[in-house]
Amino acid sequence: MTKHELPKAYDFKSTESRVYALWETGGYFKPWNDPSRKGFDPTVKPFVISIPPPNVTGELHLGHAMFVSVEDLMIRYHRMKGIPTLWVPGSDHAGIATQLMVERHLLRTEEVTREELGREEFIKRTWDWKRKYGGMITNQIRRLGASCDWDRERFTLDDGLSRAVREAFVRLYEKGLIYRGPRLINWSPGLKTAVSDLEVEYNEEEATLYYFKYMLKDSQEFIPVATIRPETILGDTAVAVHPDDDRYKKYVGKLVIMPMLGREIPVIADDYVSREFGTGALKITPGHDPNDYAIAQRHNLPVISLLDEAAKINENGGPYQGQDRFECREKLWSDMKKAGLVIKEEKYLTTVPRSQRGGEIVEPMISTQWFVKIEPLAKAALQAVRDGRIKIVPERFEKVYYNWLDNIKDWCISRQLWWGHRIPVWYCENSHMTVTREDPSECATCHSKNIHQDDDVLDTWFSSGLWPFSTLGWPDETPDYKYFYPTSYLETGYDILFFWVARMVMDGLEFTGQAPFHTVYLHGLIRDEHGQKMSKTKGNVIDPLTVMDELGTDALRFTLLVGATPGNDMNLSVKKVEANRNFANKIWNAGRFVINAIDSLPSESAMGDPTLADSWIWTKTQQLLRDVDRLFQTFQYGEAGRQIYEFFWSDFADWYVEIAKEQMQNDGMKKQTVITLARILDMSLRLLHPFTPFVTEELWGHLRRTLLDSPISNIASDWPEALIIAKWPEAHEPEEREESALQDFGKIQEIVRSIRNARAENHVKPSIRFKFKLVSDEDFDLLQRNSYAITCSTGTYPPEIVKRLDSKPVDHIGLVSGSTEIYLPLADMVDKSDEKSRLEKELKEAEAQIERLAQLLAGDFAKKAPASVVDKEREKLAGFKETAEKLRAQWKA
RNA sequence: GGGCGCAUAGCUCAGUUGGUUAGAGCGCUUCUCUUACACAGAAGAGGUCAGGGGUUCGAGUCCCUUUGCGCCCACCA
Numbered sequence: 001m002t003k004h005e006l007p008k009a010y011d012f013k014s015t016e017s018r019v020y021a022l023w024e025t026g027g028y029f030k031p032w033n034d035p036s037r038k039g040f041d042p043t044v045k046p047f048v049i050s051i052p053p054p055n056v057t058g059e060l061h062l063g064h065a066m067f068v069s070v071e072d073l074m075i076r077y078h079r080m081k082g083i084p085t086l087w088v089p090g091s092d093h094a095g096i097a098t099q100l101m102v103e104r105h106l107l108r109t110e111e112v113t114r115e116e117l118g119r120e121e122f123i124k125r126t127w128d129w130k131r132k133y134g135g136m137i138t139n140q141i142r143r144l145g146a147s148c149d150w151d152r153e154r155f156t157l158d159d160g161l162s163r164a165v166r167e168a169f170v171r172l173y174e175k176g177l178i179y180r181g182p183r184l185i186n187w188s189p190g191l192k193t194a195v196s197d198l199e200v201e202y203n204e205e206e207a208t209l210y211y212f213k214y215m216l217k218d219s220q221e222f223i224p225v226a227t228i229r230p231e232t233i234l235g236d237t238a239v240a241v242h243p244d245d246d247r248y249k250k251y252v253g254k255l256v257i258m259p260m261l262g263r264e265i266p267v268i269a270d271d272y273v274s275r276e277f278g279t280g281a282l283k284i285t286p287g288h289d290p291n292d293y294a295i296a297q298r299h300n301l302p303v304i305s306l307l308d309e310a311a312k313i314n315e316n317g318g319p320y321q322g323q324d325r326f327e328c329r330e331k332l333w334s335d336m337k338k339a340g341l342v343i344k345e346e347k348y349l350t351t352v353p354r355s356q357r358g359g360e361i362v363e364p365m366i367s368t369q370w371f372v373k374i375e376p377l378a379k380a381a382l383q384a385v386r387d388g389r390i391k392i393v394p395e396r397f398e399k400v401y402y403n404w405l406d407n408i409k410d411w412c413i414s415r416q417l418w419w420g421h422r423i424p425v426w427y428c429e430n431s432h433m434t435v436t437r438e439d440p441s442e443c444a445t446c447h448s449k450n451i452h453q454d455d456d457v458l459d460t461w462f463s464s465g466l467w468p469f470s471t472l473g474w475p476d477e478t479p480d481y482k483y484f485y486p487t488s489y490l491e492t493g494y495d496i497l498f499f500w501v502a503r504m505v506m507d508g509l510e511f512t513g514q515a516p517f518h519t520v521y522l523h524g525l526i527r528d529e530h531g532q533k534m535s536k537t538k539g540n541v542i543d544p545l546t547v548m549d550e551l552g553t554d555a556l557r558f559t560l561l562v563g564a565t566p567g568n569d570m571n572l573s574v575k576k577v578e579a580n581r582n583f584a585n586k587i588w589n590a591g592r593f594v595i596n597a598i599d600s601l602p603s604e605s606a607m608g609d610p611t612l613a614d615s616w617i618w619t620k621t622q623q624l625l626r627d628v629d630r631l632f633q634t635f636q637y638g639e640a641g642r643q644i645y646e647f648f649w650s651d652f653a654d655w656y657v658e659i660a661k662e663q664m665q666n667d668g669m670k671k672q673t674v675i676t677l678a679r680i681l682d683m684s685l686r687l688l689h690p691f692t693p694f695v696t697e698e699l700w701g702h703l704r705r706t707l708l709d710s711p712i713s714n715i716a717s718d719w720p721e722a723l724i725i726a727k728w729p730e731a732h733e734p735e736e737r738e739e740s741a742l743q744d745f746g747k748i749q750e751i752v753r754s755i756r757n758a759r760a761e762n763h764v765k766p767s768i769r770f771k772f773k774l775v776s777d778e779d780f781d782l783l784q785r786n787s788y789a790i791t792c793s794t795g796t797y798p799p800e801i802v803k804r805l806d807s808k809p810v811d812h813i814g815l816v817s818g819s820t821e822i823y824l825p826l827a828d829m830v831d832k833s834d835e836k837s838r839l840e841k842e843l844k845e846a847e848a849q850i851e852r853l854a855q856l857l858a859g860d861f862a863k864k865a866p867a868s869v870v871d872k873e874r875e876k877l878a879g880f881k882e883t884a885e886k887l888r889a890q891w892k893a
Numbered sequence: 894g895g896g897c898g899c900a901u902a903g904c905u906c907a908g909u910u911g912g913u914u915a916g917a918g919c920g921c922u923u924c925u926c927u928u929a930c931a932c933a934g935a936a937g938a939g940g941u942c943a944g945g946g947g948u949u950c951g952a953g954u955c956c957c958u959u960u961g962c963g964c965c966c967a968c969c970a
Contacts, residue, residue, distance in 0.1 A: 006929095008929080008930075009930075009932070010930090010932080202967090209970085225970080226970060227970060228970070229970095240970095272968090272969085273969090273970085274969060274970085277969060277970070278969090278970055279970090281970090282969090282970050283970075284970095285970095289968085289970085290968055291968045291969075291970080292968095292970090294968080350969095350970090396897065396898080397897090399896070399897075400896075400897070400965070400966080403895090403896070403965090403966065404965095404966075407966080407967080494965090495965095498966095525964095529904085529905065530904090530905085531905090531962095531963080551932095562907090563905085563906070563907090563918095565906090565907080567898085568898075568899085569898090569899095569963090569964085570905095570906085571905060571906080572905095573904095573905070573919085575904095575905085575918085575919055575920095576905075576906095576918070576919080578919085578932080579918050579919065579932090580918090581932065582918095582930095582932040582933085583932090584932085585930065585932045585933090586929090586930065586932080586933085588929085588930080589929040589930035589932095589933085590929065590930080591929085592929050592930080593929035593930080594929085595929095596929075597929095634909070636909075638907075639907070639908080639909090642907065642908095642916095642917070645917085645918095646916095646917080653929085653930085654934080654935095657929075658934095661928095661929095753936090756935060756936065757935095757936060757937085759924095759935085759936080760923075760924065760935065760936040760937075761923095761936075761937090763923085763924075765924085765925085766924075766925055766927070766935085767925090767927090795927075845914095849914075852913090852914085853913095856913075856950090856951090859950065859951095860950035860951090861912095861913085861950045861951065862950085863950070864949090864950040864951085865912070865913090865950060865951070866912085868912095869912055869913085869951090872912085872913095873912095873913075876914095
């Protein structure tokens with residue numbers, strides 16, 4: 001028999017590299033993935049997740065660690081249940097982010113700009129970059145233990161997905177759901193591209209509110225107007241007042257003179273204007289403000305574009321042409337001051353639109369862009385959640401989802417970038433448009449060969465929206481697509497519910513006619529230990545790679561899984577991870593103990609009947625299995641992890657293993673003890689596996705090898721099913737036996753705790769062993785059978801057990817635990833008065849409980865509450881009464 | 894302006910069909926290097942579950958309300 005030498009402390013580094021290598025070489029995740037696999041059952045519905053594709057430029061952060069942990073848990077759980085699983089990995093080309101990064105990279109290394117290289121060359125360089133560094137993020141995700149189907153890795157710009165994007169675009173276009181035209185959009189001057197409404201963030205910032213005069217034509221009168229962006233005065237085409245505003249009514253229909261440029265513009269009346277706010281008069285800049293744009297439409301006002309693509313003033317700004325928007329703001333204002341048109345300036349708190357990516361202030365501008373007519377898609381997407389085809393966890397996000405889709409606006413999908421899916425539209429010299437799936441060689445209308453493709457690319461999220469089916473082969477009816485689509489869960493952070501989830505639902509319904517998944521599970525965001533957002537400037541960022549290096553991947557995963565509730569943000573601290581590193585070590589050492597126990601079991605050992613401790617831990621395990629399954633099915637992964645943790649550490653390691661040590665000293669109990677240890681460890685490892693895959697994989701391998709060497713037969717199955725305890729025959733029915741095992745063992749635990757407590761309170765050194773007495777009529781047999789458990793857990797010599805005592809033994813102190821009296825020979829070590837006051841205190845407590853319960857049972861409770869609940873309280877009362885009686889007897893003695 | 898979340902032990906948080914002495918981790922106090930583990934074991938202190946009202950035999954849990962913090966959405970110059 002070979003000894004399995006395992007290191008004393010859990011060495012997660014070597015374990016992780018070893019286990020990782022095992023997964024890499026062993027085809028560990030393969031078995032269920034392939035429909036062509038032998039023995040494959042096509043009638044079993046597979047469990048499928050599409051990974052939220054991280055940006056190729058990304059570096060692993062806690063958000064990634066979070067989704068990988070949760071999704072990997074979901075996948076491993078289903079895989080262990082024997083359900084075919086597929087977890088499609090991949091990454092996103094991330095238009096803006098990647099383009100910016102590569103631009104910066106090229107500038108640094110080769111000192112060339114994007115423009116100098118030209119479009120074609122730049123894209124080539126970007127692909128080079130992608131090939132070189134794009135694998136970084138996926139490797140980091142692998143390191144987290146992500147059991148993805150890596151042979152199916154996809155990239156949003158690869159050929160198949162690009163085809164899907166074209167297909168989607170053309171279909172929408174042909175259906176009239178995509179159109180092109182000049183509209184007011186959000187323009188990012190830094191990036192020189194349009195961005196969608198979602199990509200604009202509004203921050204409250206302190207700004208200046210500028211008050212000035214709009215002079216009436218041929219008059220000394222003026223209308224006071226306030227603005228935050230004085231430079232937009234140059235683009236004004238009206239001044240609006242409320243129709244019922246007595247102050248300004250008289251001016252409606254007259255003309256006012258635009259400052260500096262001297263253009264004459266009308267005063268109009270519109271009830272959009274609020275009389276209370278500012279001066280009650282509103283300048284109208286249709287070219288650069290969405291509200292003004294709407295008003296201009298109502299009143300047939302001209303629209304003036306004032307800014308170029310870099311947000312510099314264009315030819316419409318007269319003398320200010322060529323100035324930056326902020327520069328112009330100052331210049332114009334100081335000119336107006338000189339001209340006596342200024343009234344005042346005021347500090348003002350307002351919401352400033354900033355680009356999510358670049359951070360600069362976004363300008364609303366009129367621009368010709370491509371849009372998706374979103375309403376029909378949104379309606380279908382709303383319906384899918386309303387009628388339950390898609391369920392969102394936690395449920396409250398359904399409201400958020402409804403609210404967004406109810407108020408959704410057309411989606412601007414064109415971007416003035418180079419890196420991305422180029423819009424599949426060609427123009428000829430006669431301004432015909434050709435929209436096709438395949439690159440055309442001539443104009444579809446006039447057959448001109450002189451055509452060129454639209455310069456713009458599509459919003460990255462356009463391709464992400466197709467992800468659940470484009471990764472499976474759509475638009476082709478591939479075997480994968482037919483078998484694995486629609487997917488099962490969609491798991492991601494709630495922050496991209498709109499960006500991604502809603503769009504996938506819309507696209508899925510539109511293009512495949514099915515909801516792309518039936519459940520959306522949203523996790524929260526990770527903050528620092530005091531709930532602050534992590535940011536580089538605050539210096540509170542926790543790097544998952546560092547944490548994995550220092551404390552292990554399992555510890556990080558367990559922390560993320562157990563510390564979080566769906567949809568709620570979680571505060572993470574390294575201390576929590578440390579605690580879970582300790583847990584991994586606990587698993588390791590308990591495993592080590594069991595493996596050594598199996599090793600040391602002589603082959604000729606005979607099987608005995610289970611002890612109370614055996615039955616108890618077995619029962620606890622069964623309960624745990626049932627609870628964990630229930631919790632998993634209701635997405636309460638954190639609670640499940642917590643319960644497994646509790647069970648493993650407290651019940652198994654602290655109690656059962658300690659008693660098992662004693663049982664193994666007894667030849668008659670040895671075999672069943674070792675078997676119980678092995679079985680409980682085995683089940684624990686399986687339950688823990690989705691949380692902490694590395695340590696469990698490693699230990700399970702050792703366990704299995706040890707078992708093969710040992711006289712115990714092999715263990716094998718996947719996710720443990722709750723078994724009926726009656727497999728070990730005893731007189732009672734299973735449920736009753738479970739109850740009695742729990743109750744009886746509880747009594748033993750109580751006695752042990754009483755003795756330990758007495759030892760600690762009286763400072764009896766652990767090295768001192770003593771005999772003691774147990775007195776109980778009711779539990780005499782129980783105590784006799786299990787006294788060894790008490791002895792070994794309290795560092796004592798075996799007790800003398802009797803049914804009753806005539807008088808309190810001399811030199812002993814008395815304790816009461818339920819119906820059992822305990823006498824410890826410690827009287828000479830204890831202060832008599834302390835002893836008295838202790839008894840008194842305990843008696844008082846018992847009496848208080850008796851009083852409370854008596855009152856409870858005397859009231860309506862006994863009549864109206866269910867019998868089982870009432871009975872429980874009655875039993876408690878009886879217990880306290882007995883305890884009190886025994887305490888009183890000791891008090892007297 | 895709408896919507897949502899949170900408020901439980903010193904700190905960070907669990908507590909999902911309401912069941913009657915409210916849990917964990919860290920921190921704190923006291924003991925122990927007992928042959929799986931000091932990344933440990935044992936014992937212990939610590940909470941009127943934010944305030945108020947209601948439903949109920951029974952509320953941390955359900956309803957209303959107040960206060961404080963946070964988030965999301967929204968076009969008020």
